[in-house]
Amino acid sequence: RISLEQGALGQNEASLANLEEAGRFALTQPDPLFRLLVMKDISISYFYMNRLEKSVEILRQGLQISEGDASTPVMRSNLLRQQAFFLRRLNRLQEAEDHCRAAWALILETAPESLMAAWISFNRGSILSERGYPAPAEENFRRALAIRERLCPGQAEVAECLDSLGYVLRAQGRLEEAESFHRRALSMWDKLKPERLQAANTLNNLGILVRERGRPDEAETLHRRALEILARAAPGSLTEADCRISLGLICLDRGQWEEAEGYFRQALTIQGKEAPGSLPMSASLNNLGVVE
Numbered sequence: 635r636i637s638l639e640q641g642a643l644g645q646n647e648a649s650l651a652n653l654e655e656a657g658r659f660a661l662t663q664p665d666p667l668f669r670l671l672v673m674k675d676i677s678i679s680y681f682y683m684n685r686l687e688k689s690v691e692i693l694r695q696g697l698q699i700s701e702g703d704a705s706t707p708v709m710r711s712n713l714l715r716q717q718a719f720f721l722r723r724l725n726r727l728q729e730a731e732d733h734c735r736a737a738w739a740l741i742l743e744t745a746p747e748s749l750m751a752a753w754i755s756f757n758r759g760s761i762l763s764e765r766g767y768p769a770p771a772e773e774n775f776r777r778a779l780a781i782r783e784r785l786c787p788g789q790a791e792v793a794e795c796l797d798s799l800g801y802v803l804r805a806q807g808r809l810e811e812a813e814s815f816h817r818r819a820l821s822m823w824d825k826l827k828p829e830r831l832q833a834a835n836t837l838n839n840l841g842i843l844v845r846e847r848g849r850p851d852e853a854e855t856l857h858r859r860a861l862e863i864l865a866r867a868a869p870g871s872l873t874e875a876d877c878r879i880s881l882g883l884i885c886l887d888r889g890q891w892e893e894a895e896g897y898f899r900q901a902l903t904i905q906g907k908e909a910p911g912s913l914p915m916s917a918s919l920n921n922l923g924v925v926e
Contacts, residue, residue: 657672657676669699670696673692673696677693693717708745711740711750714736714737718758718761727765731765747781747784751781756778756795768803768806772802776799789826790822792822794819796815796822797839799812800814800843813840817840820833829867831871834864835873838857841880850888861874872914875902879917882894882895891925902915905918
């Protein structure tokens, strides 16, 4: 436990050595539940050290331990959900979805109306959305929303579901319905924590949507509100890049070529640091090609 805690405190070689020592010790212990819980904690520590591949490797060992009598179905479903989260962050989306599906099969038998079930549904919806399947993503987000509205009404988890539903409804061309969900989410963020990153995400999503609905002035206001939050909460994030791209497109629609180029270049600088070689970066390069 001391090695685990010391390893989690830093991001240097000594921290890594402590985590490795904790893992080796855990695997020598006869109690499988103890081994399982320590491996889970180690995987989370590696995640916070931005070593996702190691998180996946360690949690895979934990999942192997959980196949025996060391865990309950709820505990194993939680491990599968956590592994799906790590895999999603690594963009290994098919593997992530497979883990979510296995987690759902377990929770469906034991606690289908629990917050854990909502987390699994939400994660699977996010993965399906990223893979380009908005209709099944919508089904999962609606299931998560129904549970969360009943068990934790008015909380951030509900707002996240509302915003995600707006996103996948927009992807299906159901713009009016999508806007209502984004606005419900924004109303909740305004009451909860209007300065948090998720509020900026919702403002950005709503801005993109209202521009598509022919209201560029309103879209600009929403994106600028998002940038104000991001300047404090997450400067240089990919959400900021998205906002700047959207503002560039609004300028492009107005024939403001120089302003549009400035926004596209700002977005490209962020993407070059945070997501080099990604599809959004390719889109930014294409946008620059239009204005040049």
